[in-house]
Amino acid sequence: MGMEILVSTAKFLIVMTVILVSVIILVYLERRISAFIQNRTGPNRVGPYGLFQAIADVVKLLLKEDIVPKNAYKPVHDLAPIISIGAALSTFAVIPVGNTIELFGTTMKLMIADVNIGILYILSVTSIGVYGITLAGWSSNNKYSLLGGLRSSAQLISYELSMGLSIIGVLMISGTLRLDQIVQHQTMYIGGWLPNWNIFLQPVAFITFVVAAFAETNRLPFDLPEAEPELVGGYHTEYTGLKFGLFFLAEYANMITAAAVITTLFLGGWHLPYAENLGLSAFTLSLLQVLAFCAKVTVILLFFIVTRWTLPRFRYDQLMDIGWKVMLPLAIANVLVTGLILVL
Amino acid sequence: MTLETILFYALSFVSVGSALMMITRRSPVMSALYLILNFFALAGLYLTLHAQFIAVIQILVYAGAIMVLFLFVIMLLNLGDEKKLSEKMSYKKIIPAGLSFGLLMELLYIVSYAKSDLPLTHIERATEIGTVEYVGKALFTDFLFPFEVTSILLLAAIIGAVVLAKKKLD
Amino acid sequence: MVEIQSYLILSAITFIIGVVGVLARRNAIIVFMSIELMLNSVNLTLVAFSAYLGDTTGQMLVFFVMTVAAAEAAVGLAIVIALFRNKQTVNIDDINILKW
Helix, strand or coil, rough: HHHHHHHHHHHHHHHHHHHHHHHHHHHHHHHHHHHHHHHCCCCCCHHHCCCCCHHHHHHEEEEEEECCCCCHHHHHHHHHHHHHHHHHHHHHHCCCCCEEEEEECEEECCCCCCCCCHHHHHHHHHHHHHHHHHHHHHHHHCCCHHHHHHHHHHHHHHHHHHHHHHHHHHHHHHHHHHHCHHHHHHHCECCCCCCCCCCCCHHHHHHHHHHHHHHHHCCCCHHHHHHHHHHHHHHHCCCHHHHHHHHHHHHHHHHHHHHHHHHHHEEEEEEEECCHCCCCHHHHHHHHHHHHHHHHHHHHHHHHHHHHHHCCCCCCHHHHHHHHHHHHHHHHHHHHHHHHHHHC | CCCHHHHHHHHHHHHHHHHHHHHHCCHHHHHHHHHHHHHHHHHHHHCCCCCHHHHHHHHHHHHHHHHHHHHEEEHHHHCCCCHHHCHHHHHHHHHHHHHHHHHHHHHHHHHHHHHCCCCCCCCHHHHHHHCCHHHHHHHHHCCCCHHHHHHHHHHHHHHHHHHCCCCCCC | EEEEEEHHHHHHHHHHHHHHHHHHHCCCHHHHHHHHHHHHHHHHHHHHHHHCCCCCHHHHHHHHHHHHHHHHHHHHHHHHHHHHHCCCCCCCCCCCCCCC
């Protein structure tokens, strides 16, 4: 019992550290890539190639004065960023980053909690994340913030539907809610050579899920809650210093989480194709699989960034039209077709 | 005291406390927030009863969807300013409170009176019947007809909501 | 070991708090939330009995109650919006004529 608690705490600390460090790298990458796309230089002053720019930004945010507007509702104003960051980080608890590994004589699973309602847990934590943005918008007592909050709650509710429905297709194929077993199911091969990843079996679900993930993480082309030209800064207009930093962190942590969920559900999780035939030792194989997981997540993150800097923002009615009239019917049709194929 | 007992009392304290705060707050947004807290406490209580599927659905449906809708409407109507609706103690408050207290006494009396008839312990199957697999099987075999009827209910609700919330029927 | 009476008493107390909320508050949305609270306290009773009797029927009923609650919330909030649009208030004491 004591050992289990120790192991869980260690896993938790490692995952937290990795996420926080990757957020810093991600911010740097985003700024450099956006600069490259827009033919600018980007951050290049702090450290070699501007590598320490993100760290300097973090220090700046930590040292800034925390300003709360006079008419803001203070308890909720403080609570909102905490909800946001909590929801963004706690999703990672059920994501398997690798297969079982032998360490110090014990076999352990490379995930914090192996619960048998894994996917439902992810969906419910995502739905809690809405409150952070909505409450931030309301409690700031500022019309731009309020508009941002309203937009985000409408947007997130709409896209949660197509997100949930596109997962159902995956569930029907693998027949379990355990993320661990969903990944195990994807380690087989179709016809002996094509990895049994859900992206090949469920391409439509993959597309709807990725679009929904863009909307859920408030990334362009769906970043209406914080659309700068229209809403000043959106829901976090009235936030400064550490609390703004928390929102910023939550946004990027959400991106990483979304990428990890996409990887787990559709891209075979930690599965590295053909690696199990190479005759490596179990330990090396496990390490390679963790690296494969990280590599897949990185590719999706790069896709997120490139999309953000190459597409314009949707109009609000277009956003709703896509959510309700395109994505939702597509997801439902996908469930229907999957069911038919499974029955036949 | 076992861990289960401590958990039960902590969660029931949160649940009753947040319910009381919910009906006494002026601002509807704060009421909604306390109700969300209450739903979380209830989800915890469901977990102490080994009903994990119901617990996660509680968070997903109540806290994640229904309450977001409430907050959305409160913010849309901008009901933040509650001073106009300032509520004083009057006979309109005291009579319902007294009647409700009587009802509470009645319920408590019934619960303590029926003590000998109540099932006393957890049955071993409690852990098993709360899982998604078991609930799913029951839902799609024994309860298939009610499940199908629910879809008609939801359809009716969707149409009703759209018709009611529309500005003008044309 | 928590006995089932504890769950029943807790559920009775939250139910009564919901009743008081419905009877004493005048804000339509808070009245509405009190109704949700009452539904939830009943759900707790159902789940408690389901666990103590080892019977899944209680949890099924909770599932259906949640569906009904979701439908009810959608329609009810639509009614509140329609009321607000016509009367600019959600105080249920002001909504006292049968047609307008």
